[in-house]
Amino acid sequence: MTEQEQALKVLRDQIDSIDKQIHLLLNQRASCAQRVAEVKQQFQGEEIAVFYRPEREAQVLKRVMERNEGPLADKEVARLFREIMSVCLALEKPMRVAFLGPEGTFTQQAALKHFGHSAESAPMNSLDQVFREVEAGAAHYGVVPIENSSEGMATHTLDLFKRFNLRICGELELKIHHHLLVQEKTDSASIRRIYAHQESFAQCHSWLDAHYPHAEHITVSSNAEGARLASKEVGTAAIAGDMAMSLYQLEVLERNIEDQPDNTTRFLIIGDQDVGASGDDKTSILMSAHDKPGVLYSLLEPFHRHGISLTRIETRPAGQGGWSYMFYIDFEGHVDDPKVQKVLSELESGSVELKLLGSYPKAVL
Structure with missing residues (x-):
């Protein structure tokens, strides 16, 4: 045995010993988790026990x-x-998590990032169906996009919060990297059409104009669907991410073609439970108010007076008579905080309608 082999053997023996310790501790942690479940079922009842916190x-x-x-x-x-x-x-x-399908979308990637790969991710055909699946109890949670750093708010998601009685239980941010995907051995000069979701076309607009000005842009329901089509058609490409590439066995012709290198989408976790304070939280609300002079000031002034920082405000037509508007507001703090309770109390007394969407931990990953 050479000197190098001897040195490597010592290190590999150390790694084997450490791996044994890690394995032992993992099983100890798993056993402890099982005992946690037993305690929850004993004191909360098997049907209503809350396992995900x-x-x-x-x-x-x-x-x-x-x-x-x-x-x-x-x-x-x-x-x-x-x-x-x-x-x-x-x-x-086991957790069942609904997301906007099909499989291979960025929303599924977000679901796996937040819940891990041991959760069952269930693809839905529309955002409406994601909300319905969670409200009906067929899925424990849902993952929905709420805003993109390049394209702004997902307005359809906002409208669904008005229709459904669900809570926001969490949030996460996902770096969005778009790749130009093709079949094996496809030459760039042969590409005649490109499939993508309309938002992905918008996020890659400048790059596409510079590199494929004459290719036909075909809008599809999701990037994963575009990747599926590109996997079956010669002379086509799709804009999608790593999951769709692996799922449909495509190759990356060009990597990271998004116009903004820090392109990020924020997702929300929806469920039917109220979430306790983590110590670093956000609260989201929907308010509707009549269109009159000073209405926005009257809604925002209590936040300033009580020292609460707003992180997002979005205005949408309320879909009611009298030129009413709906305001979606994110702000720092938890609903159990006394100053947050004071603000919400003042807003309820002055607005046409206030709907608390939930308090939840700020994104960690």
Whole structure:
């Protein structure tokens, strides 16, 4: 055995020993999770026991990153713990999570990022169906897009919050990287048409104009559907991400073609439960008010007076008579905070309608 082989053997033996310890601790954690489930069922009842606690998971992930000393990056360690928690939660109660399908979309990628790969991700044909599936109890949670850093708010999602009585239980942000995907051995000069969702075309507009000015743009219901079509048609390409590439066995012709390199989409987790305070939370509300002078000031002034920071405000037609408008507002703080309760109380007394969408932990990953 050479000197190098001897040195490597020592290190590999250390790795084997560490792996044994990790394996032992993982099984101990899983056993503890099973006992947690038993306690919840004993005291809460099997039918109504709450197994997924968004605030608890957010606190655990934050502590993981705070105590991390490297060399692994904070978020990489947190992703590992996310999968550990996902596996352990599945031992307590498997989660079924609805998302806008088909399989291979960025929304499914967001669902897996938030809940881990041990959750069952269920594709739906529309955002309406995602909301219906959760409200009916056929899915424990749903994942829906709410805004993109390039294209702004997902207005259809906002409108659905008015129709359905669901709570926002969490949020996450996902870096969106678009690739130009093709069949194996496809030459760039042979591409005559490109499939993509309309928002992806918008996010890659300048790049497409510069590189494929004469290719036909065909809008489809999702990037995953575009990838499926491109996998069957010669001379076509699709704009999609890594999941769709793997699912439909396509190759990357050009990587990261989005016009904005920091292109990010924010997603919301919808469910039917109220979420406790994590210590770093957001609250979202919907308000409708008549169109009259000073209405926006009257709605926003209580936030300023009580020192609450707004993180998002969006205006939508309320769809009612009298030129009413609907305001979607995100702000820092939890509904259990006394100053948040004061603001909501003042707003309820002055607005036509106020709907609390939920308080939830800020995105950790």
